[in-house]
Amino acid sequence: MKKVFFPQFFLLGALIIVLVSCSPKSDAVKTSAGDSLSKTSESIVPKNHQSEIKSSVAWEEIFKSLPKEWTMLTKKDSKYIIYIPCDYQNQKIILSNKGKYALEHIIGQDAYYFQIKNIRKDGNTYLFELQEENTEKGQENVVYTLDIKKNNQALWDVYNDERKMAGITTTDSRFESRYKTVEEPPCLE
Numbered sequence: 001m002k003k004v005f006f007p008q009f010f011l012l013g014a015l016i017i018v019l020v021s022c023s024p025k026s027d028a029v030k031t032s033a034g035d036s037l038s039k040t041s042e043s044i045v046p047k048n049h050q051s052e053i054k055s056s057v058a059w060e061e062i063f064k065s066l067p068k069e070w071t072m073l074t075k076k077d078s079k080y081i082i083y084i085p086c087d088y089q090n091q092k093i094i095l096s097n098k099g100k101y102a103l104e105h106i107i108g109q110d111a112y113y114f115q116i117k118n119i120r121k122d123g124n125t126y127l128f129e130l131q132e133e134n135t136e137k138g139q140e141n142v143v144y145t146l147d148i149k150k151n152n153q154a155l156w157d158v159y160n161d162e163r164k165m166a167g168i169t170t171t172d173s174r175f176e177s178r179y180k181t182v183e184e185p186p187c188l189e
Contacts, residue, residue, distance in 0.1 A: 059119035068095045069173035070154060081180045086187035091168060093156055103130055103144060114142055124148045
């Protein structure tokens with residue numbers, strides 16, 4: 001009888017240990033990437049780029065004062081160039097008013113169209129509150145910020161509802177000739 005009791009006790013103890021070690025823990029481990037996706041855009045968008053930026057000028061007047069086309073610059077050997085990849089086009093950001101105020105972001109062969117809902121200005125920084133009509137997602141609110149530098153360059157930052165998505169260094173397209181254009185040879189398929 002002693003021999004039968006010991007294996008049962010051992011199996012019961014092993015089963016308890018396995019169940020306890022496999023049970024979910026209350027403090028789940030969070031990665032920094034997963035944590036940042038759960039934050040609201042206000043906690044990620046820099047303070048000077050949030051919607052509280054006040055401007056005494058109507059946003060339509062701000063729109064009229066801005067250059068309408070921006071070309072992406074790529075840094076190579078500590079200098080900026082206009083780089084055109086073999087199977088792509090350089091990125092451009094275009095502001096237009098053809099019935100609706102719009103911002104068009106061209107990335108290679110893809111183009112994203114946003115209706116401008118508001119523009120706010122703080123010094124050389126502009127905050128564009130945009131809306132995209134998307135058949136898959138419905139309406140999506142997006143924020144672009146434009147920080148104009150003294151050398152006809154500007155930094156565009158792109159934010160969606162969750163997080164900052166991209167930062168793009170650009171030049172006012174009227175000054176493209178100041179930069180060397182490097183075009184990659186056509187890609188072989």
